[in-house]
Amino acid sequence: MIKEKLPDISQNDSPVLGKTHWAIADGYIPGQSNGPIPELESHDTICILNSTKTDAHIRITIFYVDREPSAPYEILVPAQRTKHIRFNNLTDPEVIPKDTDFASIVESDVPIIVQHTRLDSRQAENALFSTIAFSE
Numbered sequence: 001m002i003k004e005k006l007p008d009i010s011q012n013d014s015p016v017l018g019k020t021h022w023a024i025a026d027g028y029i030p031g032q033s034n035g036p037i038p039e040l041e042s043h044d045t046i047c048i049l050n051s052t053k054t055d056a057h058i059r060i061t062i063f064y065v066d067r068e069p070s071a072p073y074e075i076l077v078p079a080q081r082t083k084h085i086r087f088n089n090l091t092d093p094e095v096i097p098k099d100t101d102f103a104s105i106v107e108s109d110v111p112i113i114v115q116h117t118r119l120d121s122r123q124a125e126n127a128l129f130s131t132i133a134f135s136e
Contacts, residue, residue: 015051016051016052016111017049017051017111017113018049018050018051018108018111018112018113018114018135019111019112019135019136020107020108020109020110020111020112021105021106021107021108021135021136022105022106022107022112022114022133022134022135023103023104023105023106023133023134023135024046024103024104024106024114024116024133024134025103025134026103026116027044027062027087027096027101027102027103027104028044028099028100028101028102028118029044029087029088029096029097029098029099029100030098030099031098031099044086044087044088044116044117044118045084045085045086045087045116045117045118046060046084046085046087046104046106046114046115046116046117046133047082047083047084047085047114047115047116047117048075048077048082048083048084048085048106048108048112048113048114049082049112049113049115050077050078050079050080050081050082050083050108050110050112051080051111051113052079052080052110052111053079053080054079054110055076055077055078055079055110056076056077056078056079056108056109056110056112057074057076057108057109058074058075058076058077058106058107058108058112059071059072059073059074059106059107059108060072060073060074060075060090060104060105060106060107061073061104061105061107062096062102062103062104063102063103063104063105064100064101064102065100065101065102070093070094070096071093072093073090073092073093074092077108077112087104106133113132114132114133114135115131115132115133116131116132116133
């Protein structure tokens with residue numbers, strides 16, 4: 001049985017998964033939505049998994065085509081938790097404008113996993129994509 005062969009990751013021997021620096025080259029928050037808000041509001045999201053026993057202090061930097069970067073957006077992901085963060089909801093130091101190309105760097109003081117998802121609901125036939133961010 002698989003359960004007997006795998007370690008219990010809720011115990012002290014939990015694996016450390018992830019990296020401390022991640023990049024998402026494609027960012028775009030569509031300016032229109034079709035459907036109920038907030039459920040079907042067009043958005044870009046990062047999903048962060050912190051499998052470590054230590055809280056993760058996250059810093060996000062947003063890069064634009066024609067202006068200086070915006071930072072820091074600071075997020076806390078508690079130990080052994082996951083957090084979904086909509087770029088639409090980031091406001092400090094500033095709101096990320098809709099209908100604007102951007103990219104992001106996600107940095108953490110402990111290893112994390114970062115996944116990027118976009119919901120584009122500008123038309124009734126919604127488009128959704130998701131990918132793991134780049135890390136070395």
